Amino acid sequence: MTNCQVPAALIHQIEQELDEDEKEMMLFLCRDFIPDLPTADLRELLGALNERGKLSRLGLSELLYRVKRFDLLKRSLRTQKAAVEADLARYPRLVSDYRVLMVELNEQLDKKEVNSLIFLLKDYVPRMKMAKDKSFLAVAIDLEKQNMVAPTELELIEECLQNIHRIDLKKKIQKYKQEALMAPSSAQPMYINALQASLPNLTLVDPPYSSGVWNMNKEHPLNGQHAIQKSSGPFQCVCCRISTYTFASYSAKLMGQGSKGPLPWVPDDRYRMQSQPLGICLIIDCIGNDTDMLEETFQEVGYEVHCYKYLSVEAMNQTLHEASKLQKHKDCDSFICILISRGSSQSIFCTDQPFPGFSLDRVKQFFTADSCPSLLGKPKLFFIQSYIVTATNHEPTSLLEIDGDEQKINTNAKRTWNCIPKAADIFWSQCKVDVSTLERSPTSSSFYLHCLAEILRNPQKRKLSLLDIHIELNRRVYDQNKFCHPTQHYSLLLWHTLRKKLFLSPS
The missing domain is CATH 1.10.533.10 (Death Domain, Fas)
Known part of the structure; x- marks a missing residue:
């Protein structure tokens, strides 16, 4: 033809x-x-x-x-x-x-x-x-x-x-x-x-994400609690080719800001991590010991941090729904969700409801591509600290009923963990420790989250890929277990469907 x-x-x-x-x-x-x-x-x-x-x-x-x-x-x-x-x-x-x-x-x-x-x-x-x-x-x-x-x-x-x-x-x-x-x-x-x-002799190649300027430093109430939103700076947009006009002057007129020039080339085997901020970091802490440490850490890494404490099940659902609908996701390169709560292997209890609690699989579903298209193709990271409460501590049952419940729990666990890798670009790190650890020291930070923050705040460690960071995290946690009673051992589970290498630094 x-x-x-x-x-x-x-x-x-x-x-x-x-x-x-x-x-x-x-x-x-x-x-x-x-x-x-x-x-x-x-x-x-x-x-x-x-x-x-x-x-x-x-x-x-x-x-x-x-x-x-x-x-x-x-x-x-x-x-x-x-x-x-x-x-x-x-x-x-x-x-x-x-x-x-x-x-x-x-x-x-x-x-x-x-x-x-x-x-x-x-x-x-x-x-x-x-x-x-x-x-x-x-x-x-x-x-x-x-x-x-x-x-x-x-x-x-x-x-x-x-x-x-x-x-x-x-x-x-x-x-x-x-x-x-x-x-x-x-x-x-x-x-x-x-x-x-509409501009003569101006040829632009559309950038992968739109440009915008954020000035977020607000505090929003939610069911008596507060969400703190902070921004680490403006997001710069990029253009590939221009004739007659330079993109810097064009962008300055259009957006009211300057341009830092073209962003560096990103290899095909790496996720793009160049937006400012890198993404939204949603922290939901139903225990209350780790919020400040995590907020400071992920602001330093380059995220806009939204913090919530002591949420009920209803508030949890509302918070996750609103977070998944944020327009800002389209301008960001990634998303992080951190959950800290008592719970089971498959759910978190929030502040008002023990078993069965709020399904962890349901948490993930809020941010998969079908529910949150703005995060399509972008890495979505989940870090979960679960203080495990056994069902028998709350639900007196006969031996026969315990056997039945145990079988049901195992089946649900298998189904839940099998479904986690189905969505692309998910990184799911869950740390479990018996709730007695929290009861012995009610104000202590999670050792798992403390190590994660310590690694990320080390400029040299932060240059590692996320998988290498998690290997270092595994090493520290399991070394700590050597000095603890078995009932105080931390257990880590990692599931991911990342398609590329991920570095939590501009690349």
Whole structure:
């Protein structure tokens, strides 16, 4: 299939056959191709594409296929829907999956739903001109200009779709994200931000995460408790190639801040750890002995730390839910969750409920890719200190019932630990010690967490990969066990599904 020019008469004929909605869709599909042509005229756009050798009959067929004008495929291009589908599977595509997705959403939203989306967006972009009669594609273009929507930034759209009860469309976005993660970047046409497209001679390669400035130093109450949020500084965005303008000056005008220049190259076998902060570190301490030490440690490492103490089961559920929905995740390279509580091997008890407690597997599920798409492809680290309380201490039973309970607990344990590695990019470190250790010394720090903090605050140790850090942690904990009574031994379990090497330092 050659990229021969399309006759102007054919372009004119097709443009005459399209209605206004179809023209709008086609213009949106073509936004990435000629950023220096700020026009709303489809014929002029197609003509310019044709003159520059960017429009072939195959490309024109794809555009008609995307707007579902199968009659014009047959009448004007002498081809069929099935033939175009076969060509799209064999040859490079003209239109990116992102723009195809947005057009599909546009087709499945009625005017009432679009108006509801516009109303909801006032919470995020109050100064944006949101005319009531705008189409979804026009709204998408406005959000692109604000750098709030892009191929890798669709959480805002997802949240709005959730609020108008279009879960089917939210799932469509999540499917797109899953497929995009697996596809090589070279398989997608270049994306041009709508604001970039309005600036002549400015060509930008879209960065993997959006830029933004955080100034978080707030304290939020939650069921009588407090969550402390702190930021370690602004997040710098990066661009790969610029003509005429330099990105530093462009970014300074756009964001009101300077640029430190391009971030260093990251090897394919390493997770990207360059954002500022590196991510959110969520600390939930239902014992109360380790919060300050951990907060100071992970701030030093480069995380924005959110601390909660003495949560009930209801507050635990609310806290995890809200943490999983934070918009900041999309700008960060990782996430950490630290839990400290009495519990069993499979659950934590919080402050108001012993057995069965709050399932640890449920904790993990809040942050897997299907529940938290903003963390898709990013490492999610869990460090859990469990002070083990046996069921027999709380639930008097007969010998027969104890046997039954024991079998049930073993079965649940096997099921729980088997399911932990199923989600990608999870690092799950759990330390168990008998609750009697805590009862003997109610104000003492967890030896496991104390060692973890000590290693991470050592600049040389922090240069190790996370797996090597955990090996060092294992060594220290098990050396300590040699001097303790068996009932005071710490037991460590590590499960992970990391796909790359992870270093808790910029790389």
